[in-house]
Amino acid sequence: AQSVTQPDIHITVSEGASLELRCNYSYGATPYLFWYVQSPGQGLQLLLKYFSGDTLVQGIKGFEAEFKRSQSSFNLRKPSVHWSDAAEYFCAVGALMFSGGYNKLIFGAGTRLAVHP
Amino acid sequence: DVKVTQSSRYLVKRTGEKVFLECVQDMDHENMFWYRQDPGLGLRLIYFSYDVKMKEKGDIPEGYSVSREKKERFSLILESASTNQTSMYLCASSPRVEQFFGPGTRLTVL
Numbered sequence: 001a002q003s004v005t006q007p008d009i010h011i012t013v014s015e016g017a018s019l020e021l022r023c024n025y026s027y028g029a030t031p032y033l034f035w036y037v038q039s040p041g042q043g044l045q046l047l048l049k050y051f052s053g054d055t056l057v058q059g060i061k062g063f064e065a066e067f068k069r070s071q072s073s074f075n076l077r078k079p080s081v082h083w084s085d086a087a088e089y090f091c092a093v094g095a096l097m098f099s100g101g102y103n104k105l106i107f108g109a110g111t112r113l114a115v116h117p
Numbered sequence: 118d119v120k121v122t123q124s125s126r127y128l129v130k131r132t133g134e135k136v137f138l139e140c141v142q143d144m145d146h147e148n149m150f151w152y153r154q155d156p157g158l159g160l161r162l163i164y165f166s167y168d169v170k171m172k173e174k175g176d177i178p179e180g181y182s183v184s185r186e187k188k189e190r191f192s193l194i195l196e197s198a199s200t201n202q203t204s205m206y207l208c209a210s211s212p213r214v215e216q217f218f219g220p221g222t223r224l225t226v227l
Binding site: 009032034036041042043044045046049051090094103104105107108109110 | 121126150157158159160162165175207209211214216217218219220221223
């Protein structure tokens with residue numbers, strides 16, 4: 001069965017420090033992979049996505065993620081964190097629903113990021 | 118920009134009440150979704166729709182129903198609200214794979 005694991009429930013970093021949020025997935029075929037961010041009381045905003053091609057993808061707000069097929073991972077990185085990055089981050093994999101090509105998303109449980117000044 | 122709106126940001130209802138949550142998207146997307154979000158559980162799919170009047174159960178459909186009479190509108194219905202349906206409800210729309218989310222409705226059932 002398809003699944004997404006985000007091993008870290010909470011992460012705290014200092015402002016200006018680098019960040020890596022981990023995501024591992026289980027999916028039989030080549031996955032569609034996503035990272036979303038959710039600020040308190042808000043909906044989810046798409047940070048970046050991987051469909052195919054270059055395994056290092058750039059997103060909004062200075063984030064990037066690297067797809068590593070051998071490790072079934074899609075970790076999110078940012079070289080220098082800003083206080084406004086404090087939020088909850090969700091990794092998701094697109095799973096084929098049926099032969100019509102419809103896809104749903106399976107989400108990890110999320111990682112809550114706190115940023116110290 | 119894609120815009121997905123939800124009828125209420127906060128809602129308080131009593132046990133046994135019928136509750137309607139409305140979602141509207143303005144990008145002519147075929148697919149629409151309802152999720153609930155609970156701490157530590159991530160997002161769980163309740164129902165989705167891939168066309169007008171079409172609906173499919175997600176992972177946790179029990180206690181919920183949906184309606185899609187027009188392409189832009191997808192409604193989630195709690196026929197008889199219960200306290201275990203207190204949650205954040207998120208609507209999303211999608212042209213094919215990536216999904217665009219509304220701001221969410223935080224529902225409290227007393």
